[in-house]
Amino acid sequence: MATTTFTKKSLGFDVEPAVTPPPASTETAFLKKPKLGGKQRKRDIPEGLWTKCPKCETMVFDKELDENLKVCPKCSHHFPIGARERIHSLVETCSFEEMDADMISVDILKFTGVAAYKDKLEAYQKTTQLKDAVITGIGKIGECRVGLGVMDFAFLGGSMGSVVGEKLTRLIEASTDRSLPVIIISTSGGARMYEGMFSLMQMAKTCGALAYHAKAKLPYISVLTHPTTAGVMASYASVGDLILAEPAAMIGFAGPRVIKDTTQAELPPGFQTAEFLLDRGLIDAIVSRKEMKERLQYYLEFLGEGKRQMAALS
Numbered sequence: 001m002a003t004t005t006f007t008k009k010s011l012g013f014d015v016e017p018a019v020t021p022p023p024a025s026t027e028t029a030f031l032k033k034p035k036l037g038g039k040q041r042k043r044d045i046p047e048g049l050w051t052k053c054p055k056c057e058t059m060v061f062d063k064e065l066d067e068n069l070k071v072c073p074k075c076s077h078h079f080p081i082g083a084r085e086r087i088h089s090l091v092e093t094c095s096f097e098e099m100d101a102d103m104i105s106v107d108i109l110k111f112t113g114v115a116a117y118k119d120k121l122e123a124y125q126k127t128t129q130l131k132d133a134v135i136t137g138i139g140k141i142g143e144c145r146v147g148l149g150v151m152d153f154a155f156l157g158g159s160m161g162s163v164v165g166e167k168l169t170r171l172i173e174a175s176t177d178r179s180l181p182v183i184i185i186s187t188s189g190g191a192r193m194y195e196g197m198f199s200l201m202q203m204a205k206t207c208g209a210l211a212y213h214a215k216a217k218l219p220y221i222s223v224l225t226h227p228t229t230a231g232v233m234a235s236y237a238s239v240g241d242l243i244l245a246e247p248a249a250m251i252g253f254a255g256p257r258v259i260k261d262t263t264q265a266e267l268p269p270g271f272q273t274a275e276f277l278l279d280r281g282l283i284d285a286i287v288s289r290k291e292m293k294e295r296l297q298y299y300l301e302f303l304g305e306g307k308r309q310m311a312a313l314s
């Protein structure tokens with residue numbers, strides 16, 4: 001068992017631990033009264049109550065942040081959100097039937113690096129209360145039943161291993177069988193290196209299932225959230241009939257440093273952000289998290305109506 005403790009930061013989240021803001025200037029710090037004894041010090045605020053927004057640096061009350069779907073109430077910065085919370089924010093109450101909830105990854109290569117893959121899986125299952133990096137199922141958004149897959153970055157960086165690939169493939173196939181649209185909300189660092197070639201094969205498998213889904217003239221909406229990169233972006237995340245993204249999400253294949261080193265060229269400002277890619281036509285729309293449900297409902301109705309009209313013509 002790994003003994004590593006997992007803080008928000010070690011899970012790759014871009015948030016600062018809860019601390020009281022530093023004094024405004026050194027002058028005021030200098031004029032401050034001598035330090036009080038440990039117990040009386042003002043900075044003994046319980047951990048986890050406040051989160052500092054990395055964009056506007058406001059200290060946001062965690063409860064307020066939760067109620068606001070993890071969006072900063074001051075500057076609309078989108079914090080990472082868990083898969084379950086996101087599903088809850090999108091589907092109608094009690095309409096979501098989860099699929100393959102108990103499917104877990106197997107350490108087929110007996111991978112050991114800094115830590116063994118098996119230990120990592122156990123540790124992440126414990127800290128995130130998830131079995132793997134994606135939750136799939138059939139639910140209702142407004143009046144429309146959809147196949148919904150939601151990734152969670154907190155589980156091993158949202159990496160795509162055999163389980164993520166298999167769960168999504170089954171979701172897409174079930175949706176094809178039932179003539180349902182598919183929505184996949186991605187957040188991922190890419191393929192899961194602990195599974196080597198097996199993780200790369202998921203790229204072809206998921207896209208193959210999506211091709212059959214498209215052949216049945218069923219819509220697929222891909223939603224890209226911060227960050228969606230590498231093997232996931234190079235497969236199912238980038239082949240949506242409609243591709244939406246959350247504001248300021250980092251989206252790309254290789255990281256900017258690698259690209260810069262390889263091409264030896266200065267990268268343009270805003271490179272690999274959702275806004276940059278919208279401007280260049282890869283993304284169809286940027287939708288804030290709080291409007292996501294409403295917009296998905298609108299697009300689903302629009303695409304469904306198109307299909308009905310096509311059926312009437314043929």
Ligand SMILES: [Zn+2]
Nearest residue numbers: 053056072075
């Ligand atoms: Zn903010």
